[in-house]
Amino acid sequence: MKILVGxxxxxxxxxxxxxxxxxxxxxxxxVKMSSNPFDEIAVEQAIRLKEAGxxxxxxxxxxGEAEAQEQLRSALAxxxxxxxxxxxxxxxxxxxxxxxxxxxxxxxxxxxxxxGKQAIDDDACQTPQMLAALLDWPQATFAxxxxxxxxxxxxxxxxxxxxxxLSVALPAVLxxxxxxxxxxxxxxxxxxxxxxxxxQIVEFAELGIADTPSLRVLKTEAPAGxxxxxxVESVAELVGALKERGLL
Numbered sequence: 001m002k003i004l005v006g007x008x009x010x011x012x013x014x015x016x017x018x019x020x021x022x023x024x025x026x027x028x029x030x031v032k033m034s035s036n037p038f039d040e041i042a043v044e045q046a047i048r049l050k051e052a053g054x055x056x057x058x059x060x061x062x063x064g065e066a067e068a069q070e071q072l073r074s075a076l077a078x079x080x081x082x083x084x085x086x087x088x089x090x091x092x093x094x095x096x097x098x099x100x101x102x103x104x105x106x107x108x109x110x111x112x113x114x115x116g117k118q119a120i121d122d123d124a125c126q127t128p129q130m131l132a133a134l135l136d137w138p139q140a141t142f143a144x145x146x147x148x149x150x151x152x153x154x155x156x157x158x159x160x161x162x163x164x165x166l167s168v169a170l171p172a173v174l175x176x177x178x179x180x181x182x183x184x185x186x187x188x189x190x191x192x193x194x195x196x197x198x199x200q201i202v203e204f205a206e207l208g209i210a211d212t213p214s215l216r217v218l219k220t221e222a223p224a225g226x227x228x229x230x231x232v233e234s235v236a237e238l239v240g241a242l243k244e245r246g247l248l
Contacts (some may be wrong), residue, residue, distance in 0.1 A: 002058075002112075004101075005039070005042050005114045006069075007062045008062065008119045009034065009064055011121060012031075013120055018222075023220050027028060035072070038115075040116075044078065052095075060072055061104050063088065066085075068133040069201075076194035079184075080197075081197065083197065084199070084200045088203075090211070095214055096211055103119070104207075105135060105175075116176055117175040121176060128141060135171075140172065142176075142177045143175065143177055144177050154166070155174060158177065190232040
């Protein structure tokens with residue numbers, strides 16, 4: 001089985017994000033970038049499936065500028081076999097990302113696609129579902145457990161009423177939740193070894209995909225500042241303060 005894993009380069013989750021003065025987006029110059037955490041979980045799951053003898057090859061894919069090779073190399077250091085970067089300098093919305101991944105999946109003849117359930121920069125949570133629709137493959141989203149065998153994947157996912165178990169035929173698209181696993185720590189020898197693993201760059205234009213953005217960002221604003229809280233000495237004082245603010 002060949003597993004394809006998507007990786008998005010995003011602002012590191014430890015960084016305090018600042019909105020640009022002109023409202024055109026957020027500052028990224030000089031900002032630490034990392035792999036989307038949900039995607040790292042997908043990479044870890046693919047590696048575990050390979051270690052279990054379920055998969056024979058893991059291909060990691062990213063879309064964006066040349067700097068995204070850094071995140072692909074990290075995935076190779078974790079244990080992926082090959083990497084592919086679809087090079088483009090333009091902004092990639094969820095539908096375009098899904099179209100690009102669909103083209104790569106067909107090229108690679110992948111049997112299973114693992115993606116993070118959402119990216120922490122846009123929180124769109126759309127690409128896995130759109131990719132499954134474009135491929136006309138079954139999908140199971142927000143996976144907190146994945147078992148693969150006999151041509152099917154059994155996925156457990158959290159729903160409002162508890163846990164839901166799904167069984168989907170392969171090939172399929174699965175998206176990963178935080179509770180699925182904890183990505184492994186990368187050691188220096190693995191980083192050195194990853195430098196010799198193949199990393200292919202494909203220009204976006206080579207895929208022949210029409211790009212018609214369906215979304216337009218009008219303005220980005222920072223959230224309104226919160227008022228400082230107050231300390232009260234008694235329940236009666238708390239009730240009085242809530243009444244004063246019209247909350248009771």
